[in-house]
Amino acid sequence: METKFEIEKLNLYYGSFQALQDIDMNIYSNRITALIGPSGCGKSTFLRTLNRMNDLIRGVTIEGTVKFDGEDIYGNFYDIIKLRKKVGMVFQKPNPFPKTIYENIVYGPKIHGEKNKTVLDNIVERTLKEVAMWEEVKDRLQKPALGLSGGQQQRLCIARCLAVEPEVILMDEPTSALDPVATSKIEGLLEELAEKYTIVIVTHNMQQAGRVSDYTSFFLNGKVIETDKTEVIFSNPANKKTEEYITGRFG
């Protein structure tokens, strides 16, 4: 099994507050890794170190190494643009641009220099099919994306992310703003996407982690308490804290 990310001794500080402590973790190719834990435990922060979105926040210091395909992404000469192209992200709140459905999807490819109309059309069709939305929206590609329902907007965001042909998709609680029907559609999607992409998903919802993921990592107070195959974490966790959290005794 191939390793996509190798994280070693990762420490992250917001000013003087330490948000992540000595994180060691491997993330495997074409698997779904779920990050669980109570609010404020650092799981979203950790997710954002993987595509360097924490760079946007002032006063963040990061120590340790995060290797992506064997290369340290915090190395001096690492190309962040290339990283973010390969490591896409889907956010908690669906955030399509206030543009048309079509323009949303081609935004990434256009930024990266694609101008050919036929190629762009093909990208739109391919990605919308990948998120099982093509039939729903093929006749209204030129309509504003903000007119879609919440669940459709989130799938559009996933399609927009797929349009730049990433290798990894980071998802930050992608279903927490959605209703159960939309949620189950997205969960169904994850399984198919995992055939082509590596997925890391932060979730508040333990059932969701249990349903969709291959690996689960339990975060608490900025530390990784335990990482293992999902069925092991849920049936026979090694750490007592993990068991208490999973059985709902805190969090």
Add this chain to the structure above:
Amino acid sequence: MKTYEKAIEKVILLSAIMATISVGLITFFIFRSGLPVLLEYGIIDFIFGTTWSPTNGDYGILPLIAGTLSITIGSLIIGVPTGIACAVFLAEILQKKWAKAFKFSIELLAGIPSVVYGFFGLVVLIPAIREYILPIYQFFDPEVSQTGFSVLAGAVILAIMILPTIVSMSENSIAAVPVEFKEASLALGANKMETIVRVLIPAAKSGILSSIILGMGRAIGETMAVLLITGNMAKIPGTILDPVATLTGTIAMEMGYASPTHQQVLFAVGIVLFVVIMILNIIAQLSVRKIGGNA
């Protein structure tokens, strides 16, 4: 307690009525003074007449409209790119604490009396145009001789005067673009510039547009500063170094010595200004309301 509240309510109501009535009265008065002569002279002749020579009874305001239009457009050409660039810089690039200081000083520009701008133009800008810009013209055509009182001078000063409006409104609407859009763009591998140009500015465009329209209204209505530096010759300008007279400047200068008919004509000029600025304000308000709807 209750009577006290009622009294306050009445006072506020009275103030609101006073404000509304003043607007109504001013409108009524301008139209009553200007409309008869406007109809008598003929609206078409008035607006499209090319000779403004009140002492001879020629009341064609096209040269004045051309004057106002040329310096307004000139000020927008200079002021809009500068203003938007400045707004982007303040909202997205500069650190928060510095941005505050910058924004404050730009907003201070709005508090400077317009005659001071005019005076500044008179002592700094006009000699500068005569010394540095005019020779460039003379290089191509040695016959050209201008004083420096010009469309260019008016446009530059007006550009500075509309900056506070454009910068502060545009900055507000760029800063109001949800951070999620910015994150989405960056996460797709866009750099900062691409994010600003392709996501932030388009998302803030209705606010930016209404700031431009309000700035334009201010430029059209400005009197004192342009009066001092545009030369006040009622001719359609051929180059940016030609002197022009504006609608507002003409009213201010000629009202003092005008004969009764001339005076009524100046009120008619006022009607034209009034209608144009009213339309601009309505457009600006509608586009502001549209942002509210989107957010």
